[in-house]
Amino acid sequence: GAVAVGRRLDGTPSLSGPGLSGAAAVAPTGRTTTVSVTMKDMHYHPATVDVPAGNRLVISLTNADPDQVHDLYLAGGAHSPRLSPGQKATVDAGVITAATQGWCTIVGHRSMGMELEVRVNGASVGQGSESPAVGTGRRKVDLSQAPGRGFTTRDARLPSLLPGRTHPMTLTVTESVQEVAPATTIHAMTYNGRVMGPVIHARIGDTMNVHLVNRGTMGHSIDFHAGIVSPTPNMRTIAPGASLDYRFTLPRAGVWLYHCSTMPMSSHIAAGMFGAVIVPPRDLASADREYVLVQSESYLDARNGAEVNADKIAAETPDLTMFNGHANQYVFAPLTAKVGERVRIWVLAAGPSRGISFHVVGTQFDTVFKEGAYLLRPDNPEGGGAQALDLSSAQGGFVEMTFHEPGKYTFVNHSFVEMERGARGLIEVTA
Ligand SMILES: [Cu+2]
Structure with a gap:
């Protein structure tokens, strides 16, 4: 699973698993923070959500994009289904004890700006610590090997002219x-x-x-x-x-x-x-x-x-x-x-x-x-x-x-x- 860098209440960063961040330090309050988030133009609106430590977070999500499918995946694992234009969903993120992030899992949408920041008591996830880690290193591919058995070579011959006009x-x-x-x-x-x-x-x-x-x-x-x-x-x-x-x-x-x-x-x-x-x-x-x-x-x-x-x-x-x-x-x-x-x-x-x-x-x-x-x-x-x-x-x-x-x-x-x-x-x- 993803690992989020949380911040303790005293402000020092602590590396911990999702849902566990600061669990010892933060007791559930029994209260729920409900926020509405709209997805449009490759962004979440609002792009930042504030939650008091220990509150349960419930996100009421709407896809207001006219043509794009979107979703929301939180680093702790809570997520919405993929929403078609106009569809809505509710995401129960559970009790929030540390700052975290969410993003859209549709290819390329996160890099275009679809990130949601969940702040706790005003603190956000530290710079460069978003999860999952994404590398840009070269993938090793052995080009001396033949294509796999299941692969059919693409016929490179120019196809015939289509008949008629x-x-x-x-x-x-x-x-x-x-x-x-x-x-x-x-x-x-x-x-x-x-x-x-x-x-x-x-x-x-x-x-x-x-x-x-x-x-x-x-x-x-x-x-x-x-x-x-x-x-x-x-x-x-x-x-x-x-x-x-x-x-x-x-x-x-x-x-x-x-x-x-x-x-x-x-x-x-x-x-x-x-x-x-x-x-x-x-x-x-x-x-x-x-x-x-x-x-x-x-x-x-x-x-x-x-x-x-x-x-x-x-x-x-x-x-x-x-x-x-x-x-x-x-x-x-x-x-x-x-x-x-x-x-x-x-x-x-x-x-x-x-x-x-x-x-x-x-x-x-x-x-x-x-x-x-x-x-x-x-x-x-x-x-x-x-x-x-x-x-x-x-x-x-x-x-x-x-x-x-x-x-x-x-x-x-x-x-x-x-x-x-x-x-x-x-x-x-x-x-
Ligand atoms: Cu396409």
């Missing part, structure tokens, strides 16, 4: 434990069941009719960079059990990000809520092979199966950088090509925060398309070539190359610390 599509949000690196799992939040949602491949001028269903435990939403629509109401956060319809056309070519836009977006994207819409430029020649690589980064708790670590996200200390939702998958299941084939790789930097310098060892790009325009074409009069496609977070493009000899060609994020965190894979080229 209007595309009805349901995206269902669920939350589940998923492997993101060898022997490493997170409590993921996903569109259609996997970290990184489906790759959507459609043409300029097509219409998308997306039906978003929230089967998660908190508010979620979606923002398609591929369309031009009002964020309100299309990108609104919907409560668990709710759905929305989001219709847009694809006016322009590009490799477009889509992502959950519910706060904190960094946590929702790091937990898996992102994907790509690929709209090829006009008159794009066919290639022999086309692959899609979406880079994202993950921030791990010390425990497997836990939610992403919002403190690490804020500190920008990722544990993993990966392609298509897993830090190692294409090292053990390489992409394939044949000597002389034209290979096109569509690349998107999903973030939440990192970009990419995409490079393929042993070859050069003769074609580079970035954010809507060609930077390089094979017949360029200068005779130039390219070694890396640089993309900031939320930018996309594609590169083309041919391989002259058989071999294993490594593709990487050439910002090498990202490669060493898992942004690496292989292309197996055969004669």
